Amino acid sequence: MATASQSSAQSISPSATGYAPVNGSSVYYQVYGEGSPLILLHGAYYTIEMNWAHLLPELSKTRKVIAVELQGHGRTPFSDRKISHAALASDVEGVMDHLKIDIADVAGFSFGGAVAYQFAIQSPGRLRKLVLISCTHKSTGWLPEVTNAFKALKPELFENSPMQKAYEAVAPDKTKWTSFLNLMFASAATPFDLGDANVAKITAPALIIAGDNDGLDKIELMKTYQLLGGGITADFGTVPRSQLAILPAQGHRSVVMQAPTILAYMTSFLNNG
Template sequence: MKNLYKTNNLLKSILLITVLFTAFRSNGQQIKPSGSGYAPVNGIKVYYEIYGEGRPIVLLHGAFMTINGNWGELIPELSKTRKVIAIELQGHGHTQYSETPLSHTALASDVKGVMDYLKIDSADLVGYSMGGSIAYAFAIQNPERLRKLVIISSVYKSSGWLPEINDAFKTWKPEFFLNTPMKTAYDAVAPDTTKWANFIEQMIAFAKTPFDLGDSNIAKIAAPVLIIAGDNDGMDKIELAKTYKLLGGSIAADFQPMPKSQLAIVPAQSHVSLMMQTATILSYLNNFLK
């Protein structure tokens, strides 16, 4: 009972922070997209927004979030020198709910479909949290379409999270999401607001399902990868070190060439607060993607 109490408190804290984060970030966007629309992909219409001009960079948001909620502070800066394509994944934001069960491979296929629709041969890809897991899957499935990969506070397998995070996923219930700013945001832009309960149940099932994209597949990623993590963001840092080693890092660079991939651990940051460090993340992105 004591452990269950702790787990439920952790879950409520995570949801509360995410709700506050979404509400806070919803006011962050200061520019309008130069283009937006729906790409017909895998039987659904996936919403996207385009900002700026230059080499394309694709942004994938975290669970329950929207383009504006996740990237509102970064898009104005990135779009000064890049063509930014921001996508809302299945059931999120303006993108319709589908009965098709969520999976990392299927969502990564949706991303490829949007790129095909927009005639983008290759791009840099940035994913946060759930979006980072999708970005890993995209890198595995479509190596020829990827220039560089940025993973922010995310994993390619369930064991990449600390045990208490995976335990919290198992206790999620639809009622935790009722009467929240998250629901308000959904009602404001979702193409069919009657699908809210279906969407939440689908996301809960997705979060509870263990996944593993495969160590060997990660090791085969040829594109340079930048991993950005908070020092206390819920990721198992031992597993993170193993991930970086799979990507060619964790070497003695004084005796051999510096690896193409990079690892950044930002101090005093949680899973949510990390995405609020706009200047820090932007600096890492600009240095890595230039």
């Protein structure tokens, strides 16, 4: 999951970094810019730079961007705590408490998007708007070949990968790489469902962005969009609070790299209403 824009990571530096003490551990974060807060949640095995380097320079021009590294990822220390969406969403809220942020927009990609869904469900009062990039709130939201691939993950598939190199460049304890992988593999192989009824109760406007061939089941994605208030005939009524964008000729790894398009959608959605 290498990113073509990793070279742009040096184009901007955070105004602040730190560790938030949360739930008996600590979570690393970086802060960029000033303005209304926007929290970024990365994909599985990613660091902040791998996932967001190409978006941070523009987003931080008008927003206070808080990029978080979730449990065991990047600079956040390894923990043998079971990976759970509820715990990770609680960690995000803990970072907000640490930074004295009452309410924020939250954007998540893939694994981070599932955490963003959970955050919206369990901490609705802390959320303004939600951006969900190539992610699902339940295992059946992926096509069968994706869920089968999750079950076949093993450490050797990641040997000398961009993810391993990024981890080893910043991790506080590089010897935890295999332990971290095995914890993530166990999570990926375990079916999950945050609940259609829970998603339907999300009142925050949501922007869903997906690639047309990113591994998501588009029938299930459309059902999710309907749960969030979309999929109507706007000509016969009010335009829904949520939005859906399908990017053509994009897979799961490439969709988040479409910086100009992602920025245009996010900026319009977050700044209006």
